[in-house]
Amino acid sequence: MNAWLEHLPVVPVLAPLFAGAIMLFLPESRRSRAGLAVVAVLVQLATALVLAYLTSDAVLEVWPLGIGVYSIGKWPAPFGIVLVVDRLSALMLVLTATVALAALVYSLARWDRVGVNFHPLFQLLLMGLNGAFLTGDLFNLFVFVEVMLAASYGLLLHGSGASRVKAGLHYIIVNLVSSLLFLIGVALVYGVAGTLNMADLGPRVAQLPASDRGLFDIGATILGLAFLIKAAVWPLNFWLPAAYSSAAAPVAAIFSLLTKVGVYAIFRVGSLLNESGVHGPFGSDWLFAGGIATVAFGIIGMLSAQQLARLVAFSVIASSGTLLASAGLAPDAMTGPALFYLVSSVLASGAFFMVTGMTERTRTHYFESSDQAPLPIASYSAFGMEDSHDPLDVEDEVGIAIPAAMAFLGLAFVSCALLVSGLPPLSGFVSKFAMLSAAVEIAPTAELPVQSWIFVAAMLMTGLAAIVSLTRIGMRLFWSVVGRTTPRLRVIEAAPVALLLLLCVGLTVAAKPAMTYVQAAAQGLTSPQTYIDAVLSADPSASTAEGMP
Amino acid sequence: MSEFEFPVWAALPASILLIVGGLLTVIGSIGLLRLPTFFMRMHGPSMGNTLGTGSVLIASMLLSSALLGRPVAHEILITVFIVLVSPVTAMIVMRAAIYRTRVNEERRRRQQQLPAGDGRRASDA
Amino acid sequence: MRRIPPIFLCVLVVMWLLLNNTISIGHIVLGFILSSLLLLAAVRLRPLQPKMHRGHVLVRLFVHVFIDIIRSNIGVARVVLGLAGPRDIHSGFVNIPVDMRDPHGFAVLAMIITATPGTIWVELTEDRTRLTIHVLDLVDETEWIRRIKERYERPLMEVFE
Amino acid sequence: MNAVLDAAIWFAQACFAIATAFAAMRLIRGPAAQDRVLAFDTMYINGMLSLLMLGMRSSSSAYFDMALLIALFGFVGTIALAKFLLRGEVIEP
Amino acid sequence: MSLALIVLLPFLGSLVAAFLPSNARNAEAWLAGLVAVTCAVLVADHYPEVANGEIIRFVVPWLPQFGLDLYFRMDGYAWMFAMLVTFMGALVVLYARYYMSPADPVPRFFSFLLAFMGAMVGVVLSGNLIQLVIFWELTSLTSFMLIAYWYHLSEARHGARTALTVTAMGGLSLLGGVLLLGEVAGGYDLDNVLAAGDVIRSHPWYPAILILVLLGALTKSAQFPFHFWLPHAMSAPTPVSAYLHSATMVKAGVFLLARLWPCLSGTDLWFWIVCLAGLSTLLLGAFSAIFQRDMKGVLAYSTISHLGLITLLLGMNSQLALVAAVFHMMNHATFKASLFMAAGIVDHGTGTRDLQRLSGLAHAMPITATLATVAAAAMAGVPLLNGFLSKEMFFAETVFAGQGPAVRIALPAMATIAGMFSVAYSLRLIHQVFFGPRAEDLPRAPHEPTRGMLVPSALLVLACLLVGILPSRTVGPLLETATRSILIDDMPTYSLAVWHGFTLPLLMSVLALVGGFVIYVLLYMHRRRSHGRTPFISRFDGRRTFDVMIIRLIRVAGFLHRLTSSRRLQTQLVLIVCIAAGAALLGAYVNKVAWGGMPVTRVDPTLALLWATGIACALGAAYQAKYHRLAALIMVGGTGLITCLTFAWFSAPDLALTQITVEVVTVVLILLGLRWLPRRIEMDDPRRRTVRARARRARDAVVAAVIGTSMAALVFAVLTRPRRLDLSSFFVEHSLPQAGGGNVVNVILVDFRAFDTFGEITVVGIVALTVYALLRRFRPAVESIDVPRAQREDLERRSQLAADPNEMLPSGFMMVPAVLVRLLLPMAGLVSLFFLLRGHNLPGGGFIGGLVLATAVIVQYMVGGALWVEARTRLKPLYWIATGLLAAGTAGIAAWFTGNTFLTSFAYELHLPLIGTVHLFSTLWFDIGVYMLVVGATVLMLVALAHQSLRSYRRPAPAPASSDLHVEAPSTAEVDR
Amino acid sequence: MEIIFALAIGVLTGSGVWLLLRPRTFQVIMGLALLSYAINLFIFAMGRLAIDRAPILDIGDPTAAAFYADPVPQALVLTAIVISFATTALLLVVILAARGLTGTDHVDGREGDA
Numbered sequence A: 001m002n003a004w005l006e007h008l009p010v011v012p013v014l015a016p017l018f019a020g021a022i023m024l025f026l027p028e029s030r031r032s033r034a035g036l037a038v039v040a041v042l043v044q045l046a047t048a049l050v051l052a053y054l055t056s057d058a059v060l061e062v063w064p065l066g067i068g069v070y071s072i073g074k075w076p077a078p079f080g081i082v083l084v085v086d087r088l089s090a091l092m093l094v095l096t097a098t099v100a101l102a103a104l105v106y107s108l109a110r111w112d113r114v115g116v117n118f119h120p121l122f123q124l125l126l127m128g129l130n131g132a133f134l135t136g137d138l139f140n141l142f143v144f145v146e147v148m149l150a151a152s153y154g155l156l157l158h159g160s161g162a163s164r165v166k167a168g169l170h171y172i173i174v175n176l177v178s179s180l181l182f183l184i185g186v187a188l189v190y191g192v193a194g195t196l197n198m199a200d201l202g203p204r205v206a207q208l209p210a211s212d213r214g215l216f217d218i219g220a221t222i223l224g225l226a227f228l229i230k231a232a233v234w235p236l237n238f239w240l241p242a243a244y245s246s247a248a249a250p251v252a253a254i255f256s257l258l259t260k261v262g263v264y265a266i267f268r269v270g271s272l273l274n275e276s277g278v279h280g281p282f283g284s285d286w287l288f289a290g291g292i293a294t295v296a297f298g299i300i301g302m303l304s305a306q307q308l309a310r311l312v313a314f315s316v317i318a319s320s321g322t323l324l325a326s327a328g329l330a331p332d333a334m335t336g337p338a339l340f341y342l343v344s345s346v347l348a349s350g351a352f353f354m355v356t357g358m359t360e361r362t363r364t365h366y367f368e369s370s371d372q373a374p375l376p377i378a379s380y381s382a383f384g385m386e387d388s389h390d391p392l393d394v395e396d397e398v399g400i401a402i403p404a405a406m407a408f409l410g411l412a413f414v415s416c417a418l419l420v421s422g423l424p425p426l427s428g429f430v431s432k433f434a435m436l437s438a439a440v441e442i443a444p445t446a447e448l449p450v451q452s453w454i455f456v457a458a459m460l461m462t463g464l465a466a467i468v469s470l471t472r473i474g475m476r477l478f479w480s481v482v483g484r485t486t487p488r489l490r491v492i493e494a495a496p497v498a499l500l501l502l503l504c505v506g507l508t509v510a511a512k513p514a515m516t517y518v519q520a521a522a523q524g525l526t527s528p529q530t531y532i533d534a535v536l537s538a539d540p541s542a543s544t545a546e547g548m549p
Numbered sequence B: 001m002s003e004f005e006f007p008v009w010a011a012l013p014a015s016i017l018l019i020v021g022g023l024l025t026v027i028g029s030i031g032l033l034r035l036p037t038f039f040m041r042m043h044g045p046s047m048g049n050t051l052g053t054g055s056v057l058i059a060s061m062l063l064s065s066a067l068l069g070r071p072v073a074h075e076i077l078i079t080v081f082i083v084l085v086s087p088v089t090a091m092i093v094m095r096a097a098i099y100r101t102r103v104n105e106e107r108r109r110r111q112q113q114l115p116a117g118d119g120r121r122a123s124d125a
Numbered sequence C: 001m002r003r004i005p006p007i008f009l010c011v012l013v014v015m016w017l018l019l020n021n022t023i024s025i026g027h028i029v030l031g032f033i034l035s036s037l038l039l040l041a042a043v044r045l046r047p048l049q050p051k052m053h054r055g056h057v058l059v060r061l062f063v064h065v066f067i068d069i070i071r072s073n074i075g076v077a078r079v080v081l082g083l084a085g086p087r088d089i090h091s092g093f094v095n096i097p098v099d100m101r102d103p104h105g106f107a108v109l110a111m112i113i114t115a116t117p118g119t120i121w122v123e124l125t126e127d128r129t130r131l132t133i134h135v136l137d138l139v140d141e142t143e144w145i146r147r148i149k150e151r152y153e154r155p156l157m158e159v160f161e
Numbered sequence D: 001m002n003a004v005l006d007a008a009i010w011f012a013q014a015c016f017a018i019a020t021a022f023a024a025m026r027l028i029r030g031p032a033a034q035d036r037v038l039a040f041d042t043m044y045i046n047g048m049l050s051l052l053m054l055g056m057r058s059s060s061s062a063y064f065d066m067a068l069l070i071a072l073f074g075f076v077g078t079i080a081l082a083k084f085l086l087r088g089e090v091i092e093p
Numbered sequence E: 001m002s003l004a005l006i007v008l009l010p011f012l013g014s015l016v017a018a019f020l021p022s023n024a025r026n027a028e029a030w031l032a033g034l035v036a037v038t039c040a041v042l043v044a045d046h047y048p049e050v051a052n053g054e055i056i057r058f059v060v061p062w063l064p065q066f067g068l069d070l071y072f073r074m075d076g077y078a079w080m081f082a083m084l085v086t087f088m089g090a091l092v093v094l095y096a097r098y099y100m101s102p103a104d105p106v107p108r109f110f111s112f113l114l115a116f117m118g119a120m121v122g123v124v125l126s127g128n129l130i131q132l133v134i135f136w137e138l139t140s141l142t143s144f145m146l147i148a149y150w151y152h153l154s155e156a157r158h159g160a161r162t163a164l165t166v167t168a169m170g171g172l173s174l175l176g177g178v179l180l181l182g183e184v185a186g187g188y189d190l191d192n193v194l195a196a197g198d199v200i201r202s203h204p205w206y207p208a209i210l211i212l213v214l215l216g217a218l219t220k221s222a223q224f225p226f227h228f229w230l231p232h233a234m235s236a237p238t239p240v241s242a243y244l245h246s247a248t249m250v251k252a253g254v255f256l257l258a259r260l261w262p263c264l265s266g267t268d269l270w271f272w273i274v275c276l277a278g279l280s281t282l283l284l285g286a287f288s289a290i291f292q293r294d295m296k297g298v299l300a301y302s303t304i305s306h307l308g309l310i311t312l313l314l315g316m317n318s319q320l321a322l323v324a325a326v327f328h329m330m331n332h333a334t335f336k337a338s339l340f341m342a343a344g345i346v347d348h349g350t351g352t353r354d355l356q357r358l359s360g361l362a363h364a365m366p367i368t369a370t371l372a373t374v375a376a377a378a379m380a381g382v383p384l385l386n387g388f389l390s391k392e393m394f395f396a397e398t399v400f401a402g403q404g405p406a407v408r409i410a411l412p413a414m415a416t417i418a419g420m421f422s423v424a425y426s427l428r429l430i431h432q433v434f435f436g437p438r439a440e441d442l443p444r445a446p447h448e449p450t451r452g453m454l455v456p457s458a459l460l461v462l463a464c465l466l467v468g469i470l471p472s473r474t475v476g477p478l479l480e481t482a483t484r485s486i487l488i489d490d491m492p493t494y495s496l497a498v499w500h501g502f503t504l505p506l507l508m509s510v511l512a513l514v515g516g517f518v519i520y521v522l523l524y525m526h527r528r529r530s531h532g533r534t535p536f537i538s539r540f541d542g543r544r545t546f547d548v549m550i551i552r553l554i555r556v557a558g559f560l561h562r563l564t565s566s567r568r569l570q571t572q573l574v575l576i577v578c579i580a581a582g583a584a585l586l587g588a589y590v591n592k593v594a595w596g597g598m599p600v601t602r603v604d605p606t607l608a609l610l611w612a613t614g615i616a617c618a619l620g621a622a623y624q625a626k627y628h629r630l631a632a633l634i635m636v637g638g639t640g641l642i643t644c645l646t647f648a649w650f651s652a653p654d655l656a657l658t659q660i661t662v663e664v665v666t667v668v669l670i671l672l673g674l675r676w677l678p679r680r681i682e683m684d685d686p687r688r689r690t691v692r693a694r695a696r697r698a699r700d701a702v703v704a705a706v707i708g709t710s711m712a713a714l715v716f717a718v719l720t721r722p723r724r725l726d727l728s729s730f731f732v733e734h735s736l737p738q739a740g741g742g743n744v745v746n747v748i749l750v751d752f753r754a755f756d757t758f759g760e761i762t763v764v765g766i767v768a769l770t771v772y773a774l775l776r777r778f779r780p781a782v783e784s785i786d787v788p789r790a791q792r793e794d795l796e797r798r799s800q801l802a803a804d805p806n807e808m809l810p811s812g813f814m815m816v817p818a819v820l821v822r823l824l825l826p827m828a829g830l831v832s833l834f835f836l837l838r839g840h841n842l843p844g845g846g847f848i849g850g851l852v853l854a855t856a857v858i859v860q861y862m863v864g865g866a867l868w869v870e871a872r873t874r875l876k877p878l879y880w881i882a883t884g885l886l887a888a889g890t891a892g893i894a895a896w897f898t899g900n901t902f903l904t905s906f907a908y909e910l911h912l913p914l915i916g917t918v919h920l921f922s923t924l925w926f927d928i929g930v931y932m933l934v935v936g937a938t939v940l941m942l943v944a945l946a947h948q949s950l951r952s953y954r955r956p957a958p959a960p961a962s963s964d965l966h967v968e969a970p971s972t973a974e975v976d977r
Numbered sequence F: 001m002e003i004i005f006a007l008a009i010g011v012l013t014g015s016g017v018w019l020l021l022r023p024r025t026f027q028v029i030m031g032l033a034l035l036s037y038a039i040n041l042f043i044f045a046m047g048r049l050a051i052d053r054a055p056i057l058d059i060g061d062p063t064a065a066a067f068y069a070d071p072v073p074q075a076l077v078l079t080a081i082v083i084s085f086a087t088t089a090l091l092l093v094v095i096l097a098a099r100g101l102t103g104t105d106h107v108d109g110r111e112g113d114a
């Protein structure tokens, strides 16, 4: 294969890193940094698409098993760290890059200047996300999750202000604790099974003596809990609504991916531990119960939410619960539709957070009013870092205002509402229908048919709750007679929203190929042997000319 | 322990030095623990800092020279650093102690003036 | 062009050799390069440099100090262990009028006073005319003043002024 | 001869541990902040000595570096604390 | 193909309409009308095929994996409805053109109207049940938009929301039912489902399916008890009421019942549920209609009751009843729509629809009066009008419905009573509006409307007459095809004659007419004392109940939310740690985890003593951290020291080194922070002595104890098991030969697992950036803004606190320390380089080296003061960070050019004079990156924190309380610039 | 020896958790510091305890791995130390900002019950 194509899997990690690093040399003025940022995201998108193409059945000569394994430093798995690209990873990469592109462009309108270093942090967040989706090593996963979280702290606090700092404090502390759990889990897994490579885990666990097996399960349990906290499972998700609803709109938009990292980790590690039958969070019943509880919590939250942002945050919770529940219900049948749902819901909530930002424009909550405004401190010129721009002058608006702003906003809002509530005709409905029909289909043969019914009921309930609460808040937003000022809307803000919504439409129209792809991806999860073989049989020294120094 | 057999010329003085250093350090910290006032306590540890450390370092020098079969002197660096640094510590700590005792004096005096005791007590940070 | 203090450079090179525990030519060169770079980078942070002469005086001084250290260690040990006899220990501050002005001199003096147990540097007045030390076992103030001035301050003034 | 040496090393190590413990007692007992700072400094010195002992025990030079580092920087924490007590902030304008 | 076109065209039209300028009434109308007519023509074009029993199909695969395809299917029944929808659409558009006022934003109206048309056509042409549900929900949405067309009226908003919630809920349950149905019938497409009738009826899921589907249908068709949304939908513009809420959308429910009739009906369950719903709706609607004040109110309730009638017919499990039902669907559409139009005309002409105020309009608007009268007569079931025919069929069915005796008596009676009611309200409507004395106090002077508004109504009335007089010539064949397509072979025999001789049904009709007249007269005697409130049942207002339910729902949700969630951090943390511990303990219990078999090594008293110290420090810190922060900090530092010694003790020199350096930096860092964390004054706080507070502390103590114990047990369980060598042996064996490094740990960090290090330094960099960004807009606590007390005392002696950048040495007590510490800087630098360079073979490496250098710099700040140092050096931490990241990255990428993967280490042999050959490892370059990043990040964080005190260093005056904060904010700002 | 090690980790964890559950921000940050010590020791323990077996190979003899202490957990702990150092710094600054913006050092940003 082409010697350079070989390095493609590591590009999604490197592109944002280099972009972010180089930005630090550029002045804090928007233009140069923003340009670089856009380029970097486009590179990631292109790479992700190529990877998705390479993992599909279209080409088999590059990666015969449809799985790309890139061993960092040429050390073979399980000893070295490997990046693994299968359909699922590729899918997540594409999703990340897409939402990132939208959020980035959106942020250029003004949001990126309410604080410093927005763009570097944004890039490094992407680095963390991509790394987490790519890595095949448990501890390396920890590291990249930390990268992601660290950047998310920075972005959540971007713009400062009381509400953000308060929410951020809780968000940070909870995530620090969950990281500690993550460490305990990884360490225990290593201490008992003696490996850190995910693919290597299953075979080793199978060989574990019964006496050690219990310890391993404890490790896996704690690990799973850490993932579940990231995935915002009830009752470990109280930090989420405040954090997501107080973050700046584009940040919240990209945040809708963070919970999915937890879900991804559950899916991935769960599938690899599957046939060795590990109990705890990876065990299906626990997962199902947690998922349903989370959905219920999301429903309650949506119904009782008073601001749109919080409502969307709760819908994120509900969607994450849906994914967990479906994974717990019947991985084999449900994973495909669940992945479809994941894609649709991420796009939807991303768009929705941005719409929220636009509807709440009049209230400019993302920008502390002057009495709240923190004192700017001594300029750092003495300290060798001139940034002339004043973080407070973000009022000048960029880009041309689009006509019929209200019409666009209304249309966008309705589309988002349809997507979130799973009402026809958009992809929200398609994905929900797919999950429901799968759930109904397994019911007659399942050993616990009641689970299917609970799941179906939960899905329908979510839809109803979404309708009730969304009409309530939507009418207040758009049809309130008193004091509604039509916001000036700029293409640079409207376009990303439109992009995401159009993607959802595309997902609806091209449901067949999309579903085919995600089902293939799900196939990789439900029968992980291919993955394991691909990783463990990969010979790093094969592809290259020179040997070791 | 290492299977290397140390020659007497190194082992014997080293042992003595170690014992002396250990004793000095312990005595110093006993001083830190037992002496009545802060200013007196400050003298305790400085024993460990100087002669205690010195003897241990010499012992270490002897042993590692014997081990590698050539003069090893990098323990001198530690001595240099200790000597360079401990005055800084001593001065600032001493100064702080004097300042704080003065402040506490003043506070006590002030509290005797006002009708004392609403049950509060300023914490040290 | 900032000038690199030569003595300090040599000291650093020696340090480098001690650190790496070798005297290979390569390390000497490397140490030389690194040290000079570091000094170049740091020289503005150390504007004041000592001008030393009659360095041999220091040798005598150090011998004295060494003896004093051992003596005072024993002294303090006795005080701590309560072997100092029935008399109650009376510690206190001693004010010493000083004639030395050079900061580096004072620095060395501070080292000496700190290194000898039983005495601690307390403060030097802004105009550098009076030095206050704290003595653990204070029997006779004038004895202390004499000792500091005779044994330490004079040789230091010879070297640094 | 090694036996004597080992005994001496062991003895010294114990001494330093005891010294550390005493310092810690002072640290916990206080009463004043400066006492704690002083105790803290002492703990660091004793820690350095213990490291040197470990080095001799395992006759490896790896431990020497730690001792060196403590000798070089053990004081930073102490003067930071002391300066906080003395000036109310560690780094003044 | 053309089927898809019929569905697609309205949607396209709606898109176009949305983007027309808001004042283009004619363009909109033309567009809409054209679309409607075209669709109607297209539909009509298919009549020949459907007439001879063909079924036209058009399938587009959509989601075949789950049996969901776009499947358009037209048989006679569908054709009839499609015709109804499109034809009515055309008429309504024409009507609306004149009804809507120029002020109204018509694009929205017509665009939604067309969208609705598309959705409705979609419903009737769906050959796939899921697809049907999709269009079904679309009709709900478009109807929501149309009801709320005048959203500035709270009535409209409210009605719209009620309608949407009820119908969408129905739609969801319909979805559920359809899912089950599809699973049972083995596919969602209509042909399967209709064929699988027996399977379905005998399947255990049948009741569930039936109830779910019925929920969908009955809500849509406003059947009791879900009828309440329809009257409130009347706040929509009248064309909408005429189209959606009488002719088409509300028919969707009964349409579906008839559609699924072959596979769902024929059971007792069906009979009872459907009949009861229909009958009660029939009576309730008719009864309430009598007492309405609003014309549209009367029509709404009458619509409800007529829908009830249709439902009742469908419930009777008899083919003839089905025919009657289908027949009545069409009839009702015609006369009710024209009545609505009449109501609109009256509203338009007089400015009110209030029956109390309206009177004697016949003089002013004779044509309208005539049309309305005829239509009302049809509604009342007067002979020679279409209403009479279907109603008589209905009466006949009630009589011959085969069920038990009770039914045989009750049903006809009820039917007759309902008939009376409908006569009464029809009579009332016409009489009170068009006859009697002329009303004087009308908002507008009544006048005949433009022809455009009359034509549609007239056409419909004409239809009523034609059908009523010559049924078999006009509607006969259509009804035939429609019903035949539903009950394929077992078609009943029926005759559409006006005269069947003196039969029981005829008697019932007569009774109904007479009785209705009597009722109205009695009411009229009462001087129209109705105030729009229905006697007896007005208290059971479904809508109010619904509102209360919604409000309750939200309140309950709020309550549950408060119950199941918490904004308190402590609660969240307790949950996390408890669940973690619980899960672990449960796992241990389930799997009976036991100690391992390895013997424990003997306890070394020295380490034991050290750890006694460490534990004491930890406990002390835990005890002191609230009020004696400095003490706690120092004690934590002590614990850290012991930890570091432990690492060293158990042969982990690298860990010990890193730990110790990190310790030092952390202490400095937290002290820098403490400057801005105002001191807590310890006082005996009453809140700490409350029972709850004590209880919480007790709980936390227990939790902490349990978790501590379990961690200890866990560690012990691991430590007593043999270790696994697989990874370590690989690393130890390959470290020297391949990676060329003796210090395996360091080799792992920069080579084997360099990717971890790569991410790790990124984290450090990110945090530094965040800290910097956050501190840029830092707002300190009010109490700690002004200069610390100790320094304020100096201000008596010195003009300002900041050190003078030009002075050689700090004056005062810092002089000697400055001399010494500045002497130390180059040495420290050398040591840091030493650690950086030797890391690969002995403990050390970039991280430690970097921290050493950073610490050395920070110490300079401590003794020299921030401004003094920065006047003499220009360190650009951000650049260091960036360079570090780039260096590490390039070190990795460089491997690509040697044909290796990212971060593969390789050596470069450098031949130097008098030094010899030097092996430069790419890992060294990587380590240099780490080094630079760590230096930059650490310095940035610490110094950015230290810089905070610059904000106030020129204000000798101690700042008073919070009040001055805002005042001096600008002044600080300009100081900073 | 193992017993002492386990005890140490237990106590550190216990006091860390106790502080973590306290209402004051500074207590929480101290608790996290103690917890990270505990976790680092925990990870380290996963390589079991070895005395005088530092995984530093004298040039030229890569002897049996069994002799040396397990280097992997050491590397993991190093990463963990660095990351927890960084996050501690961040948390500290956030705590300061919160104190300034909310006027209290309660973790919830408002004076709850002590």
Ligand code: NA
Pocket: A230, A258, A259
């Ligand atoms: Na998250």
Ligand code: NA
Pocket: B046, C113, C114, C115, C116, C117, C118, C119, C120
């Ligand atoms: Na002294």
